[in-house]
Amino acid sequence: MTAMDTAKRLAAETAVQRVEDGMIVGLGTGSTAYYAIARIAQRVQQGLRIQAVASSARSEALALELGIQLVPLSSISGIDLTIDGADEVDPALHLIKGGGGALLREKILAMSSNRFIVIADESKRVAQLGRFPLPVEIVPFAANLTIAKLRELGCKPSVRMVESQEYKTDNGNYIVDCAFGGIADPQQLEARINAIAGVVENGLFTHMASTVIFASQDGAISVLEQSR
Ligand code: 5RP
Numbered sequence: 001m002t003a004m005d006t007a008k009r010l011a012a013e014t015a016v017q018r019v020e021d022g023m024i025v026g027l028g029t030g031s032t033a034y035y036a037i038a039r040i041a042q043r044v045q046q047g048l049r050i051q052a053v054a055s056s057a058r059s060e061a062l063a064l065e066l067g068i069q070l071v072p073l074s075s076i077s078g079i080d081l082t083i084d085g086a087d088e089v090d091p092a093l094h095l096i097k098g099g100g101g102a103l104l105r106e107k108i109l110a111m112s113s114n115r116f117i118v119i120a121d122e123s124k125r126v127a128q129l130g131r132f133p134l135p136v137e138i139v140p141f142a143a144n145l146t147i148a149k150l151r152e153l154g155c156k157p158s159v160r161m162v163e164s165q166e167y168k169t170d171n172g173n174y175i176v177d178c179a180f181g182g183i184a185d186p187q188q189l190e191a192r193i194n195a196i197a198g199v200v201e202n203g204l205f206t207h208m209a210s211t212v213i214f215a216s217q218d219g220a221i222s223v224l225e226q227s228r
Contacts (some may be wrong), residue, residue: 003217007121011215012036026109028084029102041066054104082113097201098135130183146198
């Protein structure tokens with residue numbers, strides 16, 4: 001395991017300490033969320049009783065394989081706690097997410113959660129969002145027109161590809177990675193992007209994280225709480 005993986009695991013295991021008996025827990029997606037799911041599964045084996053909802057087919061398969069009880073989203077009215085990773089975190093705890101392509105389902109879980117805990121290694125901490133190209137999920141219909149509207153917002157858009165084919169999300173849509181370089185007003189940009197017909201959702205998560213847990217490669221943990 002690399003030092004980076006150790007940091008991801010440490011952040012994840014610190015977050016999982018906050019999971020309690022009886023909770024409905026949202027499971028994130030990505031290499032950091034993987035460690036949270038694995039740790040939750042360990043605690044379930046030790047007797048923790050929870051129900052979980054997953055933010056992607058990948059996390060759902062992992063949870064099932066590790067013995068975590070999943071419930072359909074249609075059967076619940078809210079989530080107690082969601083734990084997920086991020087691609088960038090700014091000082092106001094605004095995020096860029098969607099590097100793993102699961103941003104729509106991740107945002108649905110985050111907005112329905114009483115608490116949304118973000119876990120990350122220190123490399124994800126930034127002064128300003130935008131160095132990481134912002135993932136935007138769009139419907140395939142007239143994708144070129146939607147992409148032209150994204151370009152008008154000042155980014156360099158690029159359709160995510162896998163083996164020469166457009167990458168398809170769990171919802172059957174495309175991801176456009178939008179290189180902005182820097183994002184001065186994340187909240188405004190989040191709203192402007194979602195106002196484009198053809199956009200399903202974008203990876204800016206503003207005013208959503210309740211807590212961010214960073215871990216560094218030397219084992220230091222820093223916990224930032226959102227002031228409400
Ligand atoms: C997936 C995500 C991930 O949380 C984000 O990409 C971070 O992933 P990782 O923990 O692998 O760095 O938003 O859609």
